[in-house]
Amino acid sequence: MYGHQRAGLFPSNFPQFLASGDGALIRDVDGREFVDFLLGYGPMVLGYQNRVVEEAAQRQRELADCQNAPSARMVELAELMVDMVDHAQWAYFAKNGTDATTTALTIARAATGRAKILVERASYHGAAPWCTPGTAGISAADRANIRYFDYNDLPSLRAAFDEADDDLAGVIITxxxxxxxxxxxxxxxAFARELRATCDRKGAVLILDDVRCGMRLEMGSSWANLDVQPDLSVWGKAISNGYPVSAILGRDSLRDAAATIFSTGTFWFAAVPMAAAIATIQELRAIDGVRLQRRAGDRLRAGLVAQAQAHGFDVSYTGPSQMPYLRFHDDPEHQLSFAFSAAALDNGVYLHPRHNWFVSTAHTDAVIDRALEGTDRAFATLAAKS
Incomplete structure (x- = not known):
């Protein structure tokens, strides 16, 4: 197995192959059932087998999916997303997050005629040579035009801007x-405002990588509540509840640049994923999906933090409630995190030991409470061994 879904990255009791999913529950090929807080690494914002999304996908499937040209669903999805996102005047669709981030960099370079891109150190933007966390098969030339800064560190950001000098095409940030x-x-x-102001002053393109966060923190861009707007934003994961489609949204000033690049794929214009995306966005709006995710996440946070304290563990629980991450203090090699995830899995809860978690609108109070029963037993198992 390869990539981020290989079971070797997990404790030994984690399954390599899964059989089915329903709402917030998954089952492996051996019939074990778990409350899932990874959700396919984020896409299942409405839960597995959501009726509204699956019916929309099936209606389109009965017409056509992959054809010689896109269906009208492409225009409908573009209009829906542009209407939803304040900084967007056009949309450009692809298949997954790496497609979208790489296309956004290409647009920034086409618009500016420059080469260098600033990237936050250790941030994940996909699996292309310019950004993949693995280094096997990657040459120095693949990253010759990438410069790095540290998140929320203004001196580091300023130094990266200075290093790129007059060859700066853009900055990509989560x-x-x-x-x-x-x-x-x-x-x-303050960091976001200076980033925006410096991009303006230098004529660089500010790219917000919203692939992981989009439609979880806000229905518009995840910076909708900041007085900061990007020039481009990239979307994936939750926009189609598990169907393969991603998007680049941009300002009108970058429309011509987007039209000049050649970036495409055989399956990029498939209609079924776009129909699923339309249904996902409409359903999230109809049920106030961001509020439901936040509510479920708040319930999970309160329960886990109380359990950790009750069992004598010192933990950090960080990030938005919709996308939390639990880390044990004094655990630099993540041994406790792996042991906790293994114990949680034995008690019916699927938690990644190193990656952030996700909640969905399918994580009802009853589902969260079921998960907390399992995590309480997992903490007890850890405490008994320590």
Missing amino acids: PFKHNDGVDQELIDP
């Missing part, structure tokens, strides 16, 4: 720091 295995960190508004 809405908040959600790097693997470390505490999550919300954006400092």
Whole structure:
């Protein structure tokens, strides 16, 4: 197995193959059932087999999916997303997050005629050579035009701007720091404002990588509540509740640049995923999905923090409630995190030991309470061994 879904990255009791999902529950090929807080690494914002999304996908499937040209669903989805996101005047669709982030960089370079891109150190933006966390098969030339800064560190950001000098095409950044295995960190508004102002002054393109966070923190961009707007934003995961589609949204000033690049794929224009995305966005709006995710996440946070304290564990619980991450203090090698995830799985709860978690609108009070029963037993198992 390869990539981020190989079971070797998890404790040994985690399944390599899953059989089915329903709401917030998943089952492996051996028939074990778990409350899922990874959700396919984020896409299942409405839960598995959501009726509204699956019916929309099936209606389109009965017409056509992959054809010689896109269906009208492409226009409908573009209009829906542009209407939803304040900084957007056009949409450009792809298949997954790496497609979208890489296309956004290409647009920034086409618009500016420059090469260098600033990237937060250790941030994840996909699996292309310019950004993949693995280094096997990657040459120095693949990253020759990438410069790095530290999240919320203004001196580091200023130094990166200076290093790029007059060859700066753009900056790509996540809405908040959600790097693997470390505490999550919300954006400092002052950092975001200076980032925006410096991009304006230098004529660089500000790209917000909302692939992981989009439609979880806000229905508009995840910086909708900041007085900061990006020039481009990239979307994936939750926008289609598990169907393969991603998007780049941009300002009108970048429309011509987006039209000049050549970025495409055989399946990029498939209609079924776009129909699923339309249904997902409409359903999230209809049920106030962000509020439901936040409510479920708040319930999970309160329960886990209380359990950790009751069992004598010192933990950090960081990030938005919709996308939390629990880390044990004095656990630099993540041994306690792995032991806790293994014990939780034995008690019916699927938690990643290093990646942030996700909640969905399908995580009802009853589902959260069921999960907390399992995590309480997991904490007790850990305490008995320590």
